[in-house]
Structure formats: C-alpha cells, structure tokens
Amino acid sequence: MDPTPWRFEIEKFDRKGDFGLWKFKMMTQLEIQGLVSVLQKETSFESDITKLEEGVEVKKNLKKAERDLRVRSLFITCLSDVILRKIMNETTTLRMVKAFERDYQSKSLPNFMYLKKKFSCFRMEENKPMEENFYSSFLKLLADLASIKIYFSDEDQAIQLISGLPTAYEPLVHTIxxxxxxxxxxxxEVITAAYSKEAEIKQKRLTTRGIHSKDLYSCTFHITQLRDLLSExxxxxxxxxxxGKNSFCIVRGMGKxxxxxxxxxxVTLSEVRYIPEMERNLISYGQLEQSGCSYNGRDYMVRFYKGGMEVLSGMYNN
Known part of the structure; x- marks a missing residue:
C-alpha cells in the first residue's frame, strides 16, 4: 500500500461542467497520491495475469495492477452516470480516460474551427463583473484551446481581450x-487597466443612478439592474x-x-434583487424599517437613521 492516505473530494463531472478544470483537479489529486504514472503508460490486466502464471515479475505486476485499479475507481466515482455508461467497459484507467477525452477534448476539424472562431469573436458580457468575464470565460476558452494544442502569444491574447471589452470601456480602449x-x-496590463476602469464605472453608477446622492425610490424590496454592484x-x-400595468420582470438573482x-x-443593503430590465435602482423603505431603521422627510428630502445615527439620505420620489 502507498503511505499516503487515499482521500479525495472532487465533484462529479457531467456534460455541463468545465472538463478542463475538472481534469486539472483530478490530475492534481493523482499527483498528491503519487499515482500519475498510471496514466503515462498502458497497463493491461490480461498481460499481467499471463505474466503471473508464467512466474515473471509477480510482485511488480501485482503492484501495478493494484495502483491502476485504485485510480480507475477514483475516476468512476467522479463521473456522472451518463458519461460512465460510455466508458464502463474499458479495462484500464488509461483507456477509460482516452475514451471520454475523445468526446470532450476532440482535435477534430469542426472543434478546431469552432474554438478558433470563438476566440477571434470573443466579447465580454456587459452585465458581468470583469473578474467573471476574464477568469470564467476568457481563461476557460484558452484552456479549451490548449487542450487541442492551440496556443496564442501573450500579446495576441491581450489584443483580443482589449477588442472584447464592453462598450462602457471604449475610452480605455482608445487610451491604450x-x-x-x-x-x-x-x-x-489590459486586466489591470480594466479593473481600474471597472471601479470608476461602479462609482459613477452609484453616484448618478439613484443609489445615494440622487433619488430614493420606494418599493417592496431593494432592486438593482446592475449586476456588477452586487457582492455575495x-x-x-x-x-x-x-x-407597470400588465408589465412584469423576472428576478434573476440576489446579493448585497x-x-x-x-x-x-x-451602509450595506442585503437581499437586493437583481432585475436587469429595471431602469433605476430602488430602495425599499419597508426592508430598511425591518432592519431597525427609522426615517423622516422634509422638503422632498428623506433621511434614514439607525441607533440614533443617520445612515442614508436622498431626494424623495414616489
């Protein structure tokens, strides 16, 4: 037995997941356990049995077969049933891994063309934070390309990133x-500049769209149409x-x-609903009262207090 305890905690991979990230976690776990060699050289249980019968390298083959079985068992527990059914008849770990890599890391011409086109047309989503656009979208795309041996220089990546920035970042693009x-x-350099611009845009939205220095609009609960303002x-x-009359929107999430x-x-507002279709940010007087706030208004100015201290103020509109 290997001296390292056999422990792992990896989510099951299904068709909806990020195959590249899942594979990276799996390989890391095998490295920790000292079992990566199982995937570097073909192992055949049938040939091992033959050698055992002939009395050749008995201990070595027993050890190799045991290690392969352990790694194969790990992969089986970390795959969804749909994927497992496709590869369950493969006799070794390496054959099993190669079988589902053909589906998810195919080097076929259609997949090659699809990923290269996706890179050349890459655009960040307007309502997503810069971090999510970069780490969850752009870097995932680069990882998918790398899995089929397509690589781009750092400069090419930078040019594609700046070309794919949202419309609000056009002044930054022009400056660079x-x-x-x-x-x-x-x-x-692009990411550092984009983060700075994102902070500037957030502050501008806070001061011009009714959050704290313009108008406070009353509603049943707090609402924002700006995804990048929300934490947690x-x-x-x-x-x-x-x-409005016969007009509805759907809540797409919630945060602070x-x-x-x-x-x-x-001051931090909790349970803020995210509704992209809204035209302005709305603050609920009722929710503020439930959190222990009181308020009074005069000359179209409303002020909120908590513990005897003013925590929020703004021009009143109904």
Whole structure:
C-alpha cells in the first residue's frame, strides 16, 4: 500500500461542467497520491495475469495492477452516470480516460474551427463583473484551446481581450490604442487597466443612478439592474415582479450592495434583487424599517437613521 492516505473530494463531472478544470483537479489529486504514472503508460490486466502464471515479475505486476485499479475507481466515482455508461467497459484507467477525452477534448476539424472562431469573436458580457468575464470565460476558452494544442502569444491574447471589452470601456480602449507609445501589450496590463476602469464605472453608477446622492425610490424590496454592484451574488430565476400595468420582470438573482455616503461612511443593503430590465435602482423603505431603521422627510428630502445615527439620505420620489 502507498503511505499516503487515499482521500479525495472532487465533484462529479457531467456534460455541463468545465472538463478542463475538472481534469486539472483530478490530475492534481493523482499527483498528491503519487499515482500519475498510471496514466503515462498502458497497463493491461490480461498481460499481467499471463505474466503471473508464467512466474515473471509477480510482485511488480501485482503492484501495478493494484495502483491502476485504485485510480480507475477514483475516476468512476467522479463521473456522472451518463458519461460512465460510455466508458464502463474499458479495462484500464488509461483507456477509460482516452475514451471520454475523445468526446470532450476532440482535435477534430469542426472543434478546431469552432474554438478558433470563438476566440477571434470573443466579447465580454456587459452585465458581468470583469473578474467573471476574464477568469470564467476568457481563461476557460484558452484552456479549451490548449487542450487541442492551440496556443496564442501573450500579446495576441491581450489584443483580443482589449477588442472584447464592453462598450462602457471604449475610452480605455482608445487610451491604450492611441495614448501610449508602447510597441507591445500584455494581458496583465489590459486586466489591470480594466479593473481600474471597472471601479470608476461602479462609482459613477452609484453616484448618478439613484443609489445615494440622487433619488430614493420606494418599493417592496431593494432592486438593482446592475449586476456588477452586487457582492455575495446568488443567481437564480425567481418570481415575476410587476413594474407597470400588465408589465412584469423576472428576478434573476440576489446579493448585497454597499453604498458609500458623502461623509465617508457606508451602509450595506442585503437581499437586493437583481432585475436587469429595471431602469433605476430602488430602495425599499419597508426592508430598511425591518432592519431597525427609522426615517423622516422634509422638503422632498428623506433621511434614514439607525441607533440614533443617520445612515442614508436622498431626494424623495414616489
């Protein structure tokens, strides 16, 4: 037996998951257990049995067969039933892995063309945070390309990234393209600049779209149409919300928003519903009261207090 205890915690892979990331986790687990060699050289139980009968390398073959069986068992427990049915008749781990790699890391011409076209047409989603666009979308695409031996230089990646920035980042694109005299561009430079621009856009939205310095609109619960303002975000498809006569929108998730006041203090709103179709951010007086706030209004100005201190204020609109 190997001295390292046999422990693992890897989610099952199904068709909807990220195969490249799942495979990376699996290979890491095998490296920890010292079992990666099982996937580097073909092992045949049949040939091992023949050798055992002939009295050749008995201990060596027993050890090899045992290690292959352990790795094969690990893969079986980490695959969904749909995928497992396709490869369950493969007799060794290496053959089993090669069988489902053919489905998910195919080097066929259609897959080659699809991934290259996806890279050349890459665009970030307007309502997604920069981090999610970069790490969950762009880097995943690069990993899928690498799995079929397609690689791009850092400069090519940087150019595609800046070309795929959302519309709100056009001033940044113009600055990088024409405002510098650099002959080269790196992915790190684009991402660093994009993060800074994202912070600027968030602050501008907070101060111009009714969160803390313009208008406070009353509603049943807090609502925002800006996904990138939400922290601890949970995506789901919720109930329909009426926004006008015979007009409905669907809640797409929920999270928290931190509001910065002019005096430097801040307040965090919980259970903020995300509804992309809304035209403005809405703050619920009822939810604030339930959290222990009180409020009063005068001269179309409303102020919220908690524990005797003002926590939020704004112009009143109904």
């Amino acid at each position: 393209q024409y405002g510098t005299r650099k002959a080269t561009l790196t992915v790190n 975000f949970v995506e789901f498809e919720g109930n329909k919300v009426m926004i 928003i931190t509001i910065d006041n002019k005096d430097g203090s801040s």
